[in-house]
Amino acid sequence: MERRSFLKMSAAMGCAATVTGCNSSSKDAEPIPPQPPVDEAVTWSACLVNCGSNCPVKVFSRDGMITRVETDHEVEDVYGLHQVRACARGRSLRQRTYAYDRLKSPMKRVGERGEGKFVPITWEEAASTIGGKLTSVIAEHGNKAIFRSYGSGAYYGFASNANFNRLFNLVGGCLQYFGNYSWAQQTEAAKHTFGTGSTSGSATVTLESSDFLLGFAYNPSEIRQSGSGEGYDYLQALQRANGLKVTMIDPRYTDSMTGKESSWLPIRPGTDAALAEAIAYLMISSGWVDANSIDFINKHSVGYDAASIEAQKVEFAASGDAKKIEYAAAMKSEENYYDYIMGLGAFSDRAPRTPEWAAKITGISEANIKQVADDLMASEKPYIIAGAGVNRQANGEQTVRAIYMLGVLAGKLGREGSSNGELPNMTNMYRGSIPTGSNPVKEKISFFTWSEAIHNGETMTARSHGITGTDDLDTPLGTNIKVIISASDSSLLNQHADINGTAEILKDESGVELIVSCDCWMTPGAKFADIIIPDTSWLESNDLVDDSYASGAMGYITAMKAAVDPIWDCKSMYQVSAMIAEAMGVGAAFTEGKTEDEWLEELYQQTRENSKNLGVTPAFPSTYKEAQEIGFFRKNMENRNVALQGFVNGGEALGTPSGKIEIHSAELAWRSANWEQNKAKGDTITAIPQYTVTWDGYEDEDTKEDYPLQLAGYHTKGRTHSSYHNVPWLREAVEDAVWMNAIDAQQYGVASGDTVEMYNERGSIEVVVRVTPRVLPGVVALGQGAWFKPDPNGRTGLSGKVVDIGGAINSLTRYMPSPVAKGNPQHTNRVQLRKVL
Numbered sequence: 001m002e003r004r005s006f007l008k009m010s011a012a013m014g015c016a017a018t019v020t021g022c023n024s025s026s027k028d029a030e031p032i033p034p035q036p037p038v039d040e041a042v043t044w045s046a047c048l049v050n051c052g053s054n055c056p057v058k059v060f061s062r063d064g065m066i067t068r069v070e071t072d073h074e075v076e077d078v079y080g081l082h083q084v085r086a087c088a089r090g091r092s093l094r095q096r097t098y099a100y101d102r103l104k105s106p107m108k109r110v111g112e113r114g115e116g117k118f119v120p121i122t123w124e125e126a127a128s129t130i131g132g133k134l135t136s137v138i139a140e141h142g143n144k145a146i147f148r149s150y151g152s153g154a155y156y157g158f159a160s161n162a163n164f165n166r167l168f169n170l171v172g173g174c175l176q177y178f179g180n181y182s183w184a185q186q187t188e189a190a191k192h193t194f195g196t197g198s199t200s201g202s203a204t205v206t207l208e209s210s211d212f213l214l215g216f217a218y219n220p221s222e223i224r225q226s227g228s229g230e231g232y233d234y235l236q237a238l239q240r241a242n243g244l245k246v247t248m249i250d251p252r253y254t255d256s257m258t259g260k261e262s263s264w265l266p267i268r269p270g271t272d273a274a275l276a277e278a279i280a281y282l283m284i285s286s287g288w289v290d291a292n293s294i295d296f297i298n299k300h301s302v303g304y305d306a307a308s309i310e311a312q313k314v315e316f317a318a319s320g321d322a323k324k325i326e327y328a329a330a331m332k333s334e335e336n337y338y339d340y341i342m343g344l345g346a347f348s349d350r351a352p353r354t355p356e357w358a359a360k361i362t363g364i365s366e367a368n369i370k371q372v373a374d375d376l377m378a379s380e381k382p383y384i385i386a387g388a389g390v391n392r393q394a395n396g397e398q399t400v401r402a403i404y405m406l407g408v409l410a411g412k413l414g415r416e417g418s419s420n421g422e423l424p425n426m427t428n429m430y431r432g433s434i435p436t437g438s439n440p441v442k443e444k445i446s447f448f449t450w451s452e453a454i455h456n457g458e459t460m461t462a463r464s465h466g467i468t469g470t471d472d473l474d475t476p477l478g479t480n481i482k483v484i485i486s487a488s489d490s491s492l493l494n495q496h497a498d499i500n501g502t503a504e505i506l507k508d509e510s511g512v513e514l515i516v517s518c519d520c521w522m523t524p525g526a527k528f529a530d531i532i533i534p535d536t537s538w539l540e541s542n543d544l545v546d547d548s549y550a551s552g553a554m555g556y557i558t559a560m561k562a563a564v565d566p567i568w569d570c571k572s573m574y575q576v577s578a579m580i581a582e583a584m585g586v587g588a589a590f591t592e593g594k595t596e597d598e599w600l601e602e603l604y605q606q607t608r609e610n611s612k613n614l615g616v617t618p619a620f621p622s623t624y625k626e627a628q629e630i631g632f633f634r635k636n637m638e639n640r641n642v643a644l645q646g647f648v649n650g651g652e653a654l655g656t657p658s659g660k661i662e663i664h665s666a667e668l669a670w671r672s673a674n675w676e677q678n679k680a681k682g683d684t685i686t687a688i689p690q691y692t693v694t695w696d697g698y699e700d701e702d703t704k705e706d707y708p709l710q711l712a713g714y715h716t717k718g719r720t721h722s723s724y725h726n727v728p729w730l731r732e733a734v735e736d737a738v739w740m741n742a743i744d745a746q747q748y749g750v751a752s753g754d755t756v757e758m759y760n761e762r763g764s765i766e767v768v769v770r771v772t773p774r775v776l777p778g779v780v781a782l783g784q785g786a787w788f789k790p791d792p793n794g795r796t797g798l799s800g801k802v803v804d805i806g807g808a809i810n811s812l813t814r815y816m817p818s819p820v821a822k823g824n825p826q827h828t829n830r831v832q833l834r835k836v837l
Contacts, residue, residue, distance in 0.1 A: 040067060043561040044631025045539050047090035049720035050152035050182075052426075052550025053226040055086035056632045057093060059539055059563040066094045066539055066563050071227070072632060079236055080636040081617060084556060085227025088734075089720060092727045093539055097567075099726050101522040103534035104568035113507045113515070116527040123571065123579060126531055131583030133514045137482045138172060143441050144457075145482040146174040150181065150447040151489025153519070153723050156573075157431050157544040158596075158603055159536070161487035161518070163577035165436040170586040173441035175457075175481065178468060180447055181495060182388055184823025185396035190422055192665040192820075193404050194644065195655025201385060201422035203641045204230055205553050207237035209417030212379035213246045214372065216272050216403050217387035221256040223715045224550050230424060231256070233552040247372060249275065249364075250389075251712045252739065252781050253774035265372070266776035268698045269712045270393045270828055271362045272386075273402035273691035275369065278358030280341050282373035283409050285352075292377075293411025300648065301408055303664025303688055306333040306345075312658055316666070327657055327666035330673045337405070337663045337688050353691075361691075361699065363776060381417030382410050388423065389714065394694035394828040395682045397820040401689035407643075408661055414648030416640065425641040429555035430610040431546040432603030434574070442469035443477055446822035447491075451502050451815065454481045454511040464676045466822040473674060480511065487518040487573060488535070490722035492525030494808060497815040497826050499788050500763045500801050503528070518573060521726055524788040524808075534570040539563045541572060542596070542628070544603055556634040557607060557616070559627035574599075600624050664688050668820065677819060685819045696814065696830045707760050707830035709744070709780050713809045716783035725787045736807050737770040738833075739781040745771040750835050757797050758782075758833040763811035764797025765804040766836060780831065784809045798834065 040060045047055045058070040071086040106126035111117030121129075137145050148164050168174040179187065183198055190198035204220075207213060224230035238244065238260055246261045248254075251269050267275060283289050289297070297304045302312045309331055316328035332346075339345040343352035351357050355366040362369075376382055386403040393399055404421040412418045445453055445460065445467055453460060457480040463473040470477070486492040492515070496502050505511060506528045517529035520537050543560040566572075571579075574596060581590035594602070604624035607613060613620070616633045627633075644661075646652040653659035657666040669687035677684050681702070682694025693699045698710060718734025719725050738758060740750070750756060752771045757764050758780070767782065775781045789806030797803045804811040813826040 041563070043563045044558055044628070045093070045541070045560045045563060046545050046558045047086055047093060048155040048538055048545060049089065049723040050155060051226065051229070051720045052224055052548050053229045054155055054545050054548040054551065054558070055084050055090045055226045055228065056556070056558045057086050057090050061563040064564050066097060069093045074632065075634075080554065081634055082554060083227055084554070084634070087225045088717065088730060089724045090226070092724065092729045095727045095729055096724060097537045097539050099521055101726055102567075103520060103522060103526075103532060103570070105534060106569070107532045109530045113509070113528045113530070114503055116522070118532060123569070126533055127576070127579035127583045130514070130516055130531060131580045134171065134483060134580070135584055137513065141479050141482055143168070143172040144175045144443060144477065144479045146485075147450060147453075147481045147483065148174060148485045148487065149450055149489050150177060150491050151487050152180070152721070153488035153490060154535075154538070155545065155548055156541070157433050157546065158600060159541060159543055159572040159574040160433070161489070161573055162434055162436050163573045164485050164487055165439070166434060167577045167581050167586075167590060169437040169439050170581065170589050171584055173439040175441060176439055176444040177447040177450065178444045179821055179823055181491060181824045183391065184446070184448065184821040185393070185818050186386065186388060186391035186400045186423070188821040188823075189391070189397050189400035189404065192656070192668050193401055193662055194420065194422070196422065199423045199425060199549070200641075200643060201424045202383065202416070202419035202643045203426070203553070203639045204233035204424040205237055206416050206640055206642060207234070207244070207383050208240040210241065210244055210381045210383040211417065212375050212382045213244060214249075214376065214382060214384045214406070215247070215387065216249045216385070217389035218248065218385050219250070219254040219256045219387055219389070219714075222254055222717055225717060226551075228547070228552050228554050228556070230426070230550045230552055245375060247375065251776045251779045252714060265364050265368055268361070268363045268776065269710050269779060270399070270694065270697045271691075272390050273399045273689065274353070274358045274361045275364060276402040276406055277341060277353035277691055278355045278369050279373045279376060280405055280409055281353040282355065282370060283377060284338065284341055288377050289409055293409060296411035297408065301661040301663050302658050303337055303662060305338045306336045309333040309336055309664050312666070316657070324657060324666075327670050330669040331664065331666060331687065332669070335664065335669075335687050340688055340690060363778075376406060376410055379410070380412065381415050382407065382412060383417060383419045384421045385419060385423065386421050389827060392824055392827040394680075394697060394816065394818065394825040395684070395692045396818055396823070396825065398686070398689055398692050402691060405663065405689060408663065413644045414642060416642050418643070420643040422643060425639065425643070426550050426552065427555060427637040427639045428547045428549065428551055429557050429616070429635060429637075430607060430612040431544050431557055432606030434599065434603070444468045445477065446817060448817050448824050449822055450481060450484075451496060451505050453477070454505055457481055463674065465817070466675070482512060483514045483516075484512055485516045485518070486525060486529070489519075490523055490525055492517065493528060494524045494722045494785070494788055494810065497810055497813045497824065498762050499804070499808060499811045501815060518576060520570070523722065533576050534568070536566045536570045536572045540566045540570070542600060544600060544607060544624070553637060553639055554634055555637045556632065557613070558632055559604070559624065559630065561628040561631070671820065680816050683816075683819050694828060695816065696828045700830070703830045707832050708778075709831050709833065710778060711758070711809070711812065711829040711831045712779055712781045713784040713827050713829075714781055716785065719783070719785040722785045722787065725785060734783075735768070735770070736783060736786050737768040739772050739775040740769050741775050741777040741779070742771050742773065743777040744780070745769070748833060748835065755836040756833045757803065757836055758812065758831050759797050759799040760812055760829070760831050761799060762814060763801045763804060764799040765807045765809070765811050767807040780833070782807070782809050784826075798832075
């Protein structure tokens with residue numbers, strides 16, 4: 001609605017309320033709810049960024065223009081079937097849809113990659129160019145030379161980037177990836193400890209039954225801030241809990257605290273494993289483990305002591321399973337957890353993991369470490385959780401595994417109210433999605449190593465880079481990446497490590513020969529494309545979406561209906577992929593002769609009939625068109641998952657090689673013996689979790705003098721990763737500024753509002769400072785996701801690199817895949833700064 005019309009309507013309604021309020025008729029005095037203008041159409045859409053919620057939004061339009069966006073308030077707000085209130089991001093979708101940098105037509109590059117110089121082309125030229133290049137590259141280099149980079153900027157059900165996978169699989173497949181930028185290290189840590197995927201912790205709602213919450217970098221109120229996300233479940237559980245003590249470990253005082261915590265213990269980034277080991281030391285050395293949990297440990301785990309490892313080796317050696325026999329050969333009983341923590345046996349050359357040892361590393365006092373250990377030992381139902389921030393470190397696998405050990409030592413897993421350190425289990429409703437088929441290419445690289453595979457893919461192996469799907473450890477991938485399709489994806493540049501180094505790789509046309517960007521806006525990565533194809537926005541789309549992976553206790557489905565026709569000359573990812581498929585001779589196989597409406601009806605019927613969706617409110621109507629008119633459907637999923645309950649109480653084997661909790665991991669013992677390591681400080685794999693000194697970590701003496709400040713990245717409320725950065729409303733509401741403690745600010749002579757250059761050998765950024773006690777001294781904190789914007793005059797900083805005036809944290813991060821997951825270590829950074837005069 002235009003502002004003038006809104007003011008007129010408001011004034012009119014105000015007058016009407018005054019008149020009826022004075023009327024003597026009781027009927028006339030009844031309150032009249034405000035009504036939208038009669039010519040405004042109302043449709044339902046959704047905010048589909050990768051925050052885990054997929055919140056519905058109510059879209060108002062008139063004469064082909066979106067006038068305003070509201071959130072869900074269709075039902076009484078009773079928890080369980082509550083309102084799903086979108087955060088500020090979802091409410092700003094009108095501004096995002098009509099953003100100044102919205103892409104309007106297909107374009108091709110005419111300047112150097114990264115210059116952002118393009119000219120419009122027709123859709124036919126775009127499709128034939130892309131299809132022709134895919135055909136020629138496949139013929140010359142094979143399908144492994146085609147790569148669709150990791151992209152999570154649009155969580156559609158139908159018109160998603162999965163359409164490109166469907167296209168590729170029809171023409172022989174493409175190079176696949178494993179892992180993701182958020183969870184790679186914790187996924188590996190959980191796999192090798194519990195045989196799970198790192199999201200099988202106890203449901204957040206069960207926190208109400210706990211007596212002690214120990215959270216490491218756990219920040220749901222900011223990361224999952226929607227009205228039906230994990231953050232909402234967290235707040236509800238805190239209100240219902242009786243006597244719950246909440247201890248939060250984080251370098252930053254987050255919105256998940258702000259008075260909700262019992263204590264905040266600020267910790268130096270990357271040192272959480274040292275804290276966990278000191279807690280373990282107190283539990284073991286005090287005799288508490290022997291008196292309380294040793295039976296649980298002996299029954300349910302392998303690796304606490306030498307005897308358990310020896311017994312497992314004997315079992316593996318006699319199994320007749322070739323892989324388990326290899327495991328037995330690699331496992332060493334002297335590498336057991338008890339000896340490591342106590343500084344005995346093979347670890348006698350190292351200090352015991354005492355509170356005194358840990359206090360010097362973590363910055364947390366001995367007294368506070370002892371208090372956490374006492375609270376954990378006194379707890380009957382300890383809910384332990386490691387937020388994803390601790391896994392995005394140089395050896396984040398070790399950090400997460402170290403935290404997981406606390407629940408094992410406590411010995412109270414399988415009880416409602418306790419959890420094992422993993423992220424909370426979430427359930428969501430089922431929704432049909434376009435089938436992609438099977439990929440004939442079996443090899444997979446880590447999501448994070450794609451930039452290296454552009455020039456070195458042909459020599460990358462399982463031994464050197466963790467590649468899967470090859471014949472053996474030393475069979476190379478055999479080809480470099482020649483074509484990149486980047487769809488709903490800022491990892492092409494902005495979300496990837498070392499932006500300046502990545503930009504140089506992309507500029508080199510002797511490497512990747514074709515880069516295609518499919519997006520709605522001219523993102524920093526899109527400027528490096530050869531062909532740009534403009535996607536339709538969510539508010540212009542018909543689709544079917546579920547509640548995504550972290551929406552909390554309630555599930556929901558949104559039957560999206562386009563509020564307006566696609567603006568300018570934009571097409572959906574389904575339409576684009578169909579055109580390319582036609583150019584490659586597989587158009588009929590791609591569409592299967594169905595229109596978009598027919599596809600959506602088919603997917604809706606799959607959704608409607610799925611047993612997981614029984615009991616939805618309101619009931620699903622018979623057709624997709626009818627569902628669009630209703631728009632939004634919800635269901636209480638009644639999820640009270642308890643971590644490891646089936647294993648502890650039901651005798652179910654875990655998915656680890658031993659079927660037990662693996663403190664000493666058989667697979668990691670084998671990888672330690674067979675994979676390449678030590679490419680950088682801390683690039684090591686060990687069978688048991690061990691605190692590791694890494695490059696750019698707190699104890700890295702090589703960089704501490706030149707770059708004395710640790711830089712912690714975090715998720716802001718004004719973006720989801722890079723999405724929504726181009727919305728001025730959100731830039732005003734959530735400032736992009738580096739947080740700095742007053743002690744450091746005084747030392748550097750800066751005050752709130754000053755601009756500083758923050759730099760290291762990888763780059764320089766300019767950013768505003770905010771002085772606050774909400775960050776630990778020696779640490780600066782900056783929200784990730786700001787868009788890279790090199791100084792237009794080419795000005796260089798003290799790094800010798802062009803100054804990024806956009807303030808993208810990845811101008812400062814290092815490309816160095818983590819040891820086990822080959823994942824993203826972009827929270828491990830050291831920097832220096834100076835005031836810009």
